[in-house]
Amino acid sequence: MELSRRSFIKTAAFNSAMAAAAVLFPGVTFGVWKDNNAGSSSITWKKTPCRFCGTGCGLLVGVSNDRAVAVKGDPNCSVNKGLCCVKGYHSVQALYGKDRLKTAQIRKKGKLVDVPISEALDLIALKMKETIKKHGKDSVSIYGSGQWTIPDGYVASKLFKGCIGTNNVEANARLCMASAVVGFMTTFGLDEPMGCYDDIDHADVFITWGNNMAEMHPVLFSRMVANRKEKKHVKIIDFATRNTRSSLASDKSILFNPQTDLAVANSICYEIIRNNWVNWDFVKKHVSFFKGKTDIGYGTEDHFKFTDKLNPVDIDGYKEFLKDYTPEKVEKISGVSAKDIKYLASIYGDPTKKVTSFWCMGMNQHTRGTWINNLVYNIHLLVGKISSPGNSPFSLTGQPSACGTVREVGTLTHALPKGVVMSAKHREMAAKIWKVPVENIDPKPTYHTVEMFRALDRGDIRFMWIQVTNPMVTMPNLTRYRNGAKKDDRFVVVSDVYPTPTTDIADVILPAAMWIEREGFYGNSERRTQHFEQIVPAQGDAMCDTWQIIEVARRLGYQDKFPWSQENYIEEIWNEYIQFHDTPKHRMAPYSLLKQRSGVQWPFVEGKETKWRFNAKYDPAAKGKDFDFYGKPDHRARILLRPYEPAAEFPDRDYPFWLNTGRVLEHWHTGSMTRRVPILHAAVPEAFVEINAKDAANLGIVNDGKVKISSRRGSVVMKASINGRGNPPMGMVFVPFFDESYLINEVTLDAFCPMSKQPDYKKCAVKIERV
Amino acid sequence: MEKPDYKLGKVTISFAVICLLIVMGIIGNGLMGGDDTKSSIQSGVLIAATAGFDEKGAANFQRFESTSLAYLAGTSSDRNLEEFYSRRQYSGSPPFIPHPVDDQFGAEKDCLSCHQNGGYTQKWKRNAPVTPHPEQEMCRQCHMVKKTDQQFVDHDWLSVPPPRLGGSHLPGSPPPFPHPLQMRENCIACHVGPGAVTEIRVDHPSRGVCRQCHMPEAAHIEPFDRDS
Numbered sequence: 001m002e003l004s005r006r007s008f009i010k011t012a013a014f015n016s017a018m019a020a021a022a023v024l025f026p027g028v029t030f031g032v033w034k035d036n037n038a039g040s041s042s043i044t045w046k047k048t049p050c051r052f053c054g055t056g057c058g059l060l061v062g063v064s065n066d067r068a069v070a071v072k073g074d075p076n077c078s079v080n081k082g083l084c085c086v087k088g089y090h091s092v093q094a095l096y097g098k099d100r101l102k103t104a105q106i107r108k109k110g111k112l113v114d115v116p117i118s119e120a121l122d123l124i125a126l127k128m129k130e131t132i133k134k135h136g137k138d139s140v141s142i143y144g145s146g147q148w149t150i151p152d153g154y155v156a157s158k159l160f161k162g163c164i165g166t167n168n169v170e171a172n173a174r175l176c177m178a179s180a181v182v183g184f185m186t187t188f189g190l191d192e193p194m195g196c197y198d199d200i201d202h203a204d205v206f207i208t209w210g211n212n213m214a215e216m217h218p219v220l221f222s223r224m225v226a227n228r229k230e231k232k233h234v235k236i237i238d239f240a241t242r243n244t245r246s247s248l249a250s251d252k253s254i255l256f257n258p259q260t261d262l263a264v265a266n267s268i269c270y271e272i273i274r275n276n277w278v279n280w281d282f283v284k285k286h287v288s289f290f291k292g293k294t295d296i297g298y299g300t301e302d303h304f305k306f307t308d309k310l311n312p313v314d315i316d317g318y319k320e321f322l323k324d325y326t327p328e329k330v331e332k333i334s335g336v337s338a339k340d341i342k343y344l345a346s347i348y349g350d351p352t353k354k355v356t357s358f359w360c361m362g363m364n365q366h367t368r369g370t371w372i373n374n375l376v377y378n379i380h381l382l383v384g385k386i387s388s389p390g391n392s393p394f395s396l397t398g399q400p401s402a403c404g405t406v407r408e409v410g411t412l413t414h415a416l417p418k419g420v421v422m423s424a425k426h427r428e429m430a431a432k433i434w435k436v437p438v439e440n441i442d443p444k445p446t447y448h449t450v451e452m453f454r455a456l457d458r459g460d461i462r463f464m465w466i467q468v469t470n471p472m473v474t475m476p477n478l479t480r481y482r483n484g485a486k487k488d489d490r491f492v493v494v495s496d497v498y499p500t501p502t503t504d505i506a507d508v509i510l511p512a513a514m515w516i517e518r519e520g521f522y523g524n525s526e527r528r529t530q531h532f533e534q535i536v537p538a539q540g541d542a543m544c545d546t547w548q549i550i551e552v553a554r555r556l557g558y559q560d561k562f563p564w565s566q567e568n569y570i571e572e573i574w575n576e577y578i579q580f581h582d583t584p585k586h587r588m589a590p591y592s593l594l595k596q597r598s599g600v601q602w603p604f605v606e607g608k609e610t611k612w613r614f615n616a617k618y619d620p621a622a623k624g625k626d627f628d629f630y631g632k633p634d635h636r637a638r639i640l641l642r643p644y645e646p647a648a649e650f651p652d653r654d655y656p657f658w659l660n661t662g663r664v665l666e667h668w669h670t671g672s673m674t675r676r677v678p679i680l681h682a683a684v685p686e687a688f689v690e691i692n693a694k695d696a697a698n699l700g701i702v703n704d705g706k707v708k709i710s711s712r713r714g715s716v717v718m719k720a721s722i723n724g725r726g727n728p729p730m731g732m733v734f735v736p737f738f739d740e741s742y743l744i745n746e747v748t749l750d751a752f753c754p755m756s757k758q759p760d761y762k763k764c765a766v767k768i769e770r771v
Numbered sequence: 772m773e774k775p776d777y778k779l780g781k782v783t784i785s786f787a788v789i790c791l792l793i794v795m796g797i798i799g800n801g802l803m804g805g806d807d808t809k810s811s812i813q814s815g816v817l818i819a820a821t822a823g824f825d826e827k828g829a830a831n832f833q834r835f836e837s838t839s840l841a842y843l844a845g846t847s848s849d850r851n852l853e854e855f856y857s858r859r860q861y862s863g864s865p866p867f868i869p870h871p872v873d874d875q876f877g878a879e880k881d882c883l884s885c886h887q888n889g890g891y892t893q894k895w896k897r898n899a900p901v902t903p904h905p906e907q908e909m910c911r912q913c914h915m916v917k918k919t920d921q922q923f924v925d926h927d928w929l930s931v932p933p934p935r936l937g938g939s940h941l942p943g944s945p946p947p948f949p950h951p952l953q954m955r956e957n958c959i960a961c962h963v964g965p966g967a968v969t970e971i972r973v974d975h976p977s978r979g980v981c982r983q984c985h986m987p988e989a990a991h992i993e994p995f996d997r998d999s
Contacts, residue, residue: 033930040949089865093860097927214909676923
């Protein structure tokens with residue numbers, strides 16, 4: 001088909017005409033979007049990590065006329081290599097909901113009224129002073145988030161722990177990855193994964209534990225699928241409690257009864273030892289065995305306390321312990337056939353296969369969350385499949401800076417930017433860097449998150465400042481904590497970007513500059529620190545969360561501890577903060593480099609990122625020829641004997657169903673941002689309850705029919721989804737928690753892992769009725 | 772291949788030249804920005820925008836080779852640019868899925884049974900558009916089915932207008948490509964065949980080496996200067 005001169009001219013002319021229409025008549029556009037009147041070539045592209053989830057995809061945000069107008073995947077970012085998910089591609093639209101909070105508000109005679117932001121900051125400082133004077137320093141608290149940037153969390157910790165002297169600093173990451181942290185600390189003595197996302201390109205088999213990655217970490221799931229497509233022999237095995245999109249795309253899906261992952265993990269170890277698949281050389285050189293307390297409780301009562309005590313055991317003691325976990329015995333409680341358990345063991349045990357395990361909330365939001373983290377490490381340690389490319393027990397995070405801010409800066413009651421408040425050495429280090437008297441830092445932790453909200457209810461805490469999170473949707477057993485927060489003589493400050501059920505109960509609302517409206521850093525699941533500059537101006541009076549805290553700190557009289565100028569405070573804070581981590585085990589990249597690159601992994605030593613920790617080949621802090629688990633004094637990782645124990649609440653005659661809660665691909669956490677993104681709301685406009693088709697038929701429930709879900713704590717009525725994108729087995733229902741109109745957390749139970757204090761949102765007992 | 776739309780073109784060649792001057796003015800403005808980080812990021816973007824084509828050059832050519840002449844020559848008036856952009860939130864955003872999809876879909880790559888190679892679908896009575904990135908199999912990671920047209924709250928979203936068509940440097944010279952090639956390395960997926968959008972379907976589809984004549988849009992390129 002030759003192109004004739006005539007048709008060529010026609011084409012050129014037509015195309016030019018189209019260009020003419022678009023340029024000369026800017027009102028005439030093809031798009032459904034409104035034109036920003038800057039022309040199609042006016043875009044400049046700026047890098048940032050994505051605002052949603054812990055994957056840490058690199059984005060390029062298109063900016064035109066001081067507005068974010070488009071998104072591309074950042075091809076220079078090794079995390080996502082140019083691909084995003086639907087949330088990432090539309091992330092910038094979350095800046096532009098019509099109801100963005102742009103002015104400060106103060107509750108006066110029960111009504112929120114607009115005030116200048118300086119008046120709100122004055123009132124916050126005044127209330128803090130009064131409350132401390134009347135009720136003591138431990139009556140004021142700050143509750144942040146894994147969406148806090150690193151500087152936000154750092155100044156919060158410095159103000160509360162270093163200046164005021166209270167350990168009332170917590171973050172919603174407690175609800176999200178505390179079990180992962182305690183799992184790492186108990187097994188390895190150091191937090192965060194030893195591997196990195198490159199493991200995805202090297203592994204032969206992926207086993208996902210209670211983890212719907214296709215929806216929750218879609219870009220990483222795509223990367224696994226791409227690896228499988230390229231190499232043919234690669235397998236993805238989904239080990240879960242319900243069928244999901246991940247199950248559909250996996251090579252094999254194995255369902256287990258809730259909570260019995262503990263038994264199956266032990267059974268896999270039993271089989272590995274029975275078949276002599278143990279990597280004895282590795283185990284003898286690098287592993288020690290310990291047994292902890294059992295029958296450890298569920299924390300449902302106020303003032304619950306638990307401290308584990310470990311006793312060393314030998315390999316024979318371990319073998320004896322595993323005798324309760326033969327595949328045949330475990331089959332009976334787990335619902336997983338002995339054959340499937342042996343199959344899983346054979347994969348971990350095959351010396352020719354590189355195995356990566358992934359998990360996230362299924363294992364962390366678990367009343368034995370620390371234990372199940374320990375148990376999966378046991379498997380990898382027994383066969384020595386760890387800290388090398390493709391061999392990786394990989395704990396994923398849910399939030400963009402759960403690692404960067406909450407875990408690395410240590411915005412939890414017991415933690416400091418380096419170490420814990422209980423350690424004199426760590427207190428001294430913090431006091432020195434913060435230039436505060438060491439006596440300021442209280443050696444005793446106060447309240448973990450659930451207990452902090454209980455303390456607010458009881459009146460032990462009277463003032464709470466909530467930043468970047470929405471606890472009046474996310475707290476389990478929500479009714480108690482909402483009533484507590486609303487009590488007289490409680491003062492709640494909320495910094496947020498949109499009205500939420502949490503701003504509804506606020507006494508002061510501070511409008512926050514969101515994400516790329518200020519400068520900051522996140523830290524993702526693979527120890528990658530990611531800088532973003534201020535790309536668009538903040539809207540109205542909206543103020544960066546870091547600067548809000550600095551303003552209040554100065555009003556409290558701590559000007560000298562927060563001396564930075566608004567021009568470069570983020571850089572100054574970074575330079576102060578990284579002094580805490582200045583060793584080859586955790587050194588962070590300099591500011592100038594972070595500004596240039598699409599994220600840098602720590603430990604960053606002599607200009608090099610560390611991709612695999614504890615392996616002398618890759619990690620400059622590791623000594624010796626091969627592996628060095630230097631987090632523990634004996635340089636050995638620990639195999640910990642952790643038994644199966646039942647859930648805090650399980651189905652019975654009155655409440656015969658398991659309730660499982662979680663997210664959907666389209667919505668981020670409580671939906672306060674994603675529901676304001678047109679396509680995300682259009683795709684999933686409201687929450688629903690997934691129910692198995694047979695259960696639905698037995699109860700006379702039809703698709704989209706109304707269903708009442710009730711527990712001993714509360715109930716919610718919502719539409720049924722049968723054979724939807726997720727499909728729970730008989731006896732289980734699943735509800736996403738993003739929708740503030742259906743507060744499923746009024747139904748959930750505030751039981752938590754006694755070691756990590758992380759609540760279990762995946763298991764409680766409910767009854768189901770057709771409405 | 773007579774398209775009625777082309778009549779519009781006949782009378783507007785000179786008009787187009789004027790437009791070109793205006794466009795160049797806008798481009799010039801775009802290049803004046805004083806931000807020092809911009810140029811390094813932009814050059815990175817440019818490399819990224821075009822690298823995909825070369826990286827996947829073999830695959831793209833293979834795709835061209837395996838596409839039948841009949842398909843290459845195929846036309847239809849099934850879809851136009853207006854519809855194309857009505858499915859997007861900004862130029863380059865992943866479009867939503869305009870037809871119902873079973874949620875329990877089995878392997879997600881079932882989408883590719885129609886959207887990998889295109890062709891007429893009896894079910895929807897039209898030609899399926901072809902995806903430029905069939906190697907990405909988790910389609911619904913980015914492409915959504917809408918369940919409602921209502922908003923949760925109103926929004927104040929603005930974006931730049933879709934890229935101009937044409938934009939040839941000389942009257943009649945091959946137009947540059949006005950969009951990044953990332954995720955869209957395979958030109959023929961969108962620009963030939965009956966599934967393509969009418970206004971951007973090329974009328975010389977049998978020429979498989981698109982970038983022999985079509986270059987990235989000049990807005991991103993510094994003019995040559997011997998002394999610099």
